[in-house]
Amino acid sequence: MIEVKNLWYVYQPSGVVALRDVNLKIRDGEFLAIVGHNGSGKTTLVKHFVGLLKPTKGQVLIDGRDIREYKISQLAGRIGYVFQNPDHQIFAESVREEMSFGPRNLGFSEKRIKEVVEEVAKTLGLYEFLDEAPYNLSRGQRQKVAVASILTMQPSVLIVDEPTTGLDWRESIQMMELLKKLQKEGKTVIVITHNMKVVAQFVERVVVMARGQILIDGQTREAFLKFETLKNAHIIPPTSYLLQPYLSKFINVDDFTIEKISAELIKKLRREKHANS
Ligand SMILES: Nc1ncnc2c1ncn2[C@@H]1O[C@H](COP(=O)(O)OP(=O)(O)OP(=O)(O)O)[C@@H](O)[C@H]1O
C-alpha cells in the first residue's frame, strides 16, 4: 500500500543528498522497523509518506496513486506520523486538548472527538492524565501522548520515529507491546529505532539504511545475521545474534532470544548429563 520508487531527496540550500535511489514496498498490516546510523535518512524517508517532504526525484505511491494527488488532510486521516521528539509535537495546554487537535482538524464532530479521545486514552493508560498539562508528565508519558494524539485521527498506518528514546527498558517494552497490539488490531506499524533489542523482540521485518540507501530489507532473523553489511551500516545486532555462529555448533536455534537460547543450552546439558550417568 506504500510504495517508494527510485526516490531521491536533496535538502536545499545545503545540497545534502539524504536519499539515493530508494525502493521499498510496505504492505497493509505489516510491522516494520527502519534502522540505521544517525543521518542515514530514516526520518527523511518517512516524512515522504505523509507529504511533509516532496521527492526531488522518483515517486511515492499510496494505494497505487502518486502522493502528490492527495490533499494533506486526506493523508493525515490515513497515515499518522509521530515526531522523533515528542516535545516538538506537543503544544496544547492539556492532554485532552492535544489529543483533540488532530480529529478536530479532520472535521470530526465534538461528540465523536470526546469518544475517540477517551477510548485512545484508556488504551494507552492516559485516561487519568487527560486534564493534566503534558509538560507535567514524564518523558515516557509524553511519548505516549504524542502517539495518542496521532491515534485519535484513526489512521490505518502509524509511523513512530524513535518511540523508545529516553524511555527505560520497561517503558520501552510497554511502548513496543502497545504498537504490536495496534498491529494485531489491523494497523500497519512502522517504527524507526536505534534499539536493536526491541527490533529483535517485536518486529518481523527490518529495513537497514546507510548513507541514504537501503542496504538490507528482510526478515529480522535473517537480516541480523548479515554481520558484514550491518557493520558497514554501523549497526551492532543483539548479542544473541552475534553468538549464533558459535552456538549453532552446539544447538539448533531458530529464535534468537536469550530465553530460547538458554532453554536450548539447558536441554543440551541435561541430555549430556543423562547420557553420562
Ligand atoms: N532540515 C534539514 N536540512 C538539511 N539537511 C538535513 C535536514 N534534515 C536532515 N538533513 C540531513 O539529511 C541526512 C539524513 O538525515 P535524517 O534526519 O533523515 O537521518 P536519520 O536517519 O533520521 O538520523 P537520526 O537517527 O539522527 O534521526 C543527514 O545528513 C542530515 O544531516
Ligand SMILES: [Mg+2]
Ligand atoms: Mg531521524
